[in-house]
Every structure is written in structure tokens, then in C-alpha cells.
Amino acid sequence: MAAVENVLVVGGGIAGAATATLLADAGVSVELVEITPDVTALGSGITLQGNALRVLRQLGVLDECLEHGYAADQLVLRAPDPDATVVARLTEHRTGGPDLPASMGMYRPDLARILMARAEQAGVKIRFSTTVQELEQDDSGVDVRFSDGSTGRYDLVVGADGLRSWTRRLLDVPLETRAVGMGIWRVFAPRPAEVVSSEAIYGGPCYIAGYTPTSGSSLYAFLVEDAQDRTTITDEEKVAVVRGLAGAYGGPWREILASISDPGAINYTWFEEHLLDAPWHRGRVLLIGDAAHTCPPTLAQGAALGLEDASVLAELLTAADAVDDDLLVSFAERRLPRVREVVEASVQLARWQLAHEQGDVPALMGRIAHLTSRPA
Structure with missing residues (x-):
């Protein structure tokens, strides 16, 4: 019997949907609330490393993801x-092991749709346009008031509501999110036939100019620059800036450049990082995924870390007889050393690039590959 009978998951992103599914598969009654009105995903594409694919296989969605990615x-x-x-x-x-690819590119909205459909198939009760308004807890559970005025009581609340986590704010957990100093343009575009894997150029007007196939016909291209305030840029300016940066590169970039015209296929974000020290819970409310840790995409490990959080949490909750402080402490203690090493390595790569410093990149990447090869 699982340590919990009913759980509330706040946030329908990668970590939240995976957690909800794994717990529901184990017989737990799970409710998931998502503040957006429908299944959405920020960004055009995502790279999933082998350790992420390992959890997608555990979720039973790997084959479908491979079909779309x-x-x-x-x-x-x-x-x-x-x-x-x-x-x-x-x-x-x-x-992820010798029987899984090294990595997979996907269109982010496809991944979001697949994960939420799997959660629904597992029996998760999903409510959109809803989030948590108030939390009150005691030794046996958490009373929740939602933004739509409804209420509920749960054995455990899992805050998987992202980088700017509202759950974290309700708990008054201090966590400084720091800008790394880089900004990234991502563009969803047709895939040139010669592009059959991720490719990267270091140098030129950008720190990195690269692209990753997301399907047989598409890819997401990315251009990394010094972080700038792009909040007031117009759609026309957005296209012009991206075309200007992309125009400095040859090879497949020429074909990609010719397709860049839709501002809706372009997004811009800063590289940011934070890491919450243990514990990751307050009473019976627990933070996972980007709510607890985030890192720049230099190692493409953000999604993988969130999926690993979900897998480890479900394992611990379904193996225990009851939820207590020791159980939730053990979750953070198990996750924190691994997450810290990945976050710090991701930030180090960005810092080397910002300083135009020739660090030992192969050794760093080899160390993280060895670490993430071990199941979480």
C-alpha cells in the first residue's frame, strides 16, 4: 500500500504530469491543477537526454515520443x-542505457500533449485554469483552497509549478533565481535533409548557433547571445534580429534562414539558475522540478532532472507505509547531490563561454554523462 491515498499535483509541466501518472498507476487518487486553460508548453523544441528517455519508458510513452520526435x-x-x-x-x-538512443529532439507541445494524455489515461483528475490560492496543513494532511473557490484535502501536495513557483511563494521558501548572462533565441523551422543530429557552431556573433531535429520534417534552431531585455521588441524586430544573427552562419543555416519569417515560431528566454537546499518540503507540501532547481540548457538536462524527480518520488511514496518528515527528507537527500552536480556543471559551461575561456569541456561532459548513466 502506498504512503498516500490522495495527492494534489500543482503544475502540468513535465515533472508534474510524470509525477501524477506514476502515482495514479500505483493506485493513488491524484488531482492535477494547471493554471493555463489548456495543454501548453513554452518554447519550440526540447532535447531529451538518455536519462530522460529512461523515465519516458517507465511512463509507457517512449514509443509514442519516438514516433513524434x-x-x-x-x-x-x-x-x-x-x-x-x-x-x-x-x-x-x-x-539511458545501450538499448536507448543517446538523445531525442521533440516539439515541446507534442511532448506536453503526450504526457498529459497519459496522465488522464492513468486516471488523474485534471483541472485547467486553476491553481492553489491558500494552503493550510496539519500533521495528517493539507487543506487547499483553489483559485476557483473550491476546496480539497490531500495527504500530500506536490508543487511542480515551475521556475516562478506560486507554491514556493505560498510556503514562503526563499530562493534566489539568478540570471546567468546569456539569452537564447529558439526558432521552430523545417529540417534541412542533411541535418540528422544535433549540430553546433561555437563563435561568430553568437556564443552558440545550433539546431536539433524534432521530427522527420522539423527542427528547432537556437542562437545564444548576451542576455538582453527583449520584452518590448515588436514581431517584425524579432524576425529581423533572428535573421540577422542566423545570416552570419553557413551550411544548413542558409536553408534554415530562408524559412525564418513567422514571429510566432520564435521565442526568447534568458539562461537562469537556482537550486534549493534541502529540505525541499515544508510539512506535507513538497517542491520538485524547476520549482526546486533550474539550470541553463548547456547540458540539456532540465527536463531529465524533472523526470527523475518524478520517478524517485513515486518510488519512495509507493514503497513506504506512511508519509512523514523522514520520508520527504530522504527524497531531497537522494536527489540533491546529483542535481547539484548537474546544475553547477551547466552553469560552469555557460561561464566559460561568457569569459571566452577554454575550460576542460570534454572532462566536464564526460563526468556528467557518467553520473546520469546511473539510475536516479
Whole structure:
């Protein structure tokens, strides 16, 4: 018997949907609230490393994700010259195990839709346009008042509501989210036929100019610059800026550049980082995913860390007889060292690039690959 009978998950992103599904599969009554009115996902594309694919397989959605996404085992590095000369073809480590691809690119909205549909199939009660307004708890549970005026009582509340977590604010948990110093343009575009894996160019007007296939016909391209305030930029300016940056690169970028015209296919965010020290809970309310930790996408581990949180939490809750402080402490103690190492490594890569410093990138990436190859 699981340690909980009913659980509220706040946030329908990757970590929230995965947590809800795994607990519902174990017989727990799960309710999930999502503040947006429908299944949504910020950004155009996402890279999922092997350790993320391992959890997608656990969730039973890996095959569907592979049908919609684009798996690869190689990273191509090109020079910032007019021909984008290939300088290296690197075989990526299969951190999910030898039977899984090294990585997979996906259109973010496809992944969000698949995960939420799986949660619904598992019996999760999903409520959109709703979030938590108030939390009151005692030793046996949490009383919740929602934004629509309804109420409920739960054995455990899981705050998986992202970087700016409202659950974290309700708990009055102090956490400083720091800008790393880089901003990233992401563009959803058609895939040139020659692009069959992730590729990256270091140098030129951007720190990194790269792209990752997200399906047989699409990719997301990214351009990393110094972080700037782009909040007031018009749609026309957005397209012009991205085309200007992309125009400095050759090779497949020429074909990608020709397709960049829709401002709706472009988004811009800053690299940010934070890491909550243990414990990650207050009473019977627990924070996971970006609500507890976030890192720049230099190692493409953000989604994987959230999926691992979900897997470990479900494992602990379904193996215990009751929820207590020791159980929730053990969750953070198990996750924190691994998460800290990934977050710090991701930030270190960004800092080397900002300083134009030649750090030992192969050693750092090898260390993280070895770490994430071990099941969480």
C-alpha cells in the first residue's frame, strides 16, 4: 500500500504530469491543477537526454515520443566559417542505457500533449485554469483552497509549478533565481535533409548557433547571445534580429534562414539558475522540478532532472507505509547531490563561454554523462 491515498499535483509541466501518472498507476487518487486553460508548453523544441528517455519508458510513452520526435546518437560540431566546415562528429554517450538512443529532439507541445494524455489515461483528475490560492496543513494532511473557490484535502501536495513557483511563494521558501548572462533565441523551422543530429557552431556573433531535429520534417534552431531585455521588441524586430544573427552562419543555416519569417515560431528566454537546499518540503507540501532547481540548457538536462524527480518520488511514496518528515527528507537527500552536480556543471559551461575561456569541456561532459548513466 502506498504512503498516500490522495495527492494534489500543482503544475502540468513535465515533472508534474510524470509525477501524477506514476502515482495514479500505483493506485493513488491524484488531482492535477494547471493554471493555463489548456495543454501548453513554452518554447519550440526540447532535447531529451538518455536519462530522460529512461523515465519516458517507465511512463509507457517512449514509443509514442519516438514516433513524434527525432532520435540521434551524434553531435556534429562546425566551424564559424562561411562553409560551416565540419570539425568533429562526436558519438554521444547513451546515458539511458545501450538499448536507448543517446538523445531525442521533440516539439515541446507534442511532448506536453503526450504526457498529459497519459496522465488522464492513468486516471488523474485534471483541472485547467486553476491553481492553489491558500494552503493550510496539519500533521495528517493539507487543506487547499483553489483559485476557483473550491476546496480539497490531500495527504500530500506536490508543487511542480515551475521556475516562478506560486507554491514556493505560498510556503514562503526563499530562493534566489539568478540570471546567468546569456539569452537564447529558439526558432521552430523545417529540417534541412542533411541535418540528422544535433549540430553546433561555437563563435561568430553568437556564443552558440545550433539546431536539433524534432521530427522527420522539423527542427528547432537556437542562437545564444548576451542576455538582453527583449520584452518590448515588436514581431517584425524579432524576425529581423533572428535573421540577422542566423545570416552570419553557413551550411544548413542558409536553408534554415530562408524559412525564418513567422514571429510566432520564435521565442526568447534568458539562461537562469537556482537550486534549493534541502529540505525541499515544508510539512506535507513538497517542491520538485524547476520549482526546486533550474539550470541553463548547456547540458540539456532540465527536463531529465524533472523526470527523475518524478520517478524517485513515486518510488519512495509507493514503497513506504506512511508519509512523514523522514520520508520527504530522504527524497531531497537522494536527489540533491546529483542535481547539484548537474546544475553547477551547466552553469560552469555557460561561464566559460561568457569569459571566452577554454575550460576542460570534454572532462566536464564526460563526468556528467557518467553520473546520469546511473539510475536516479
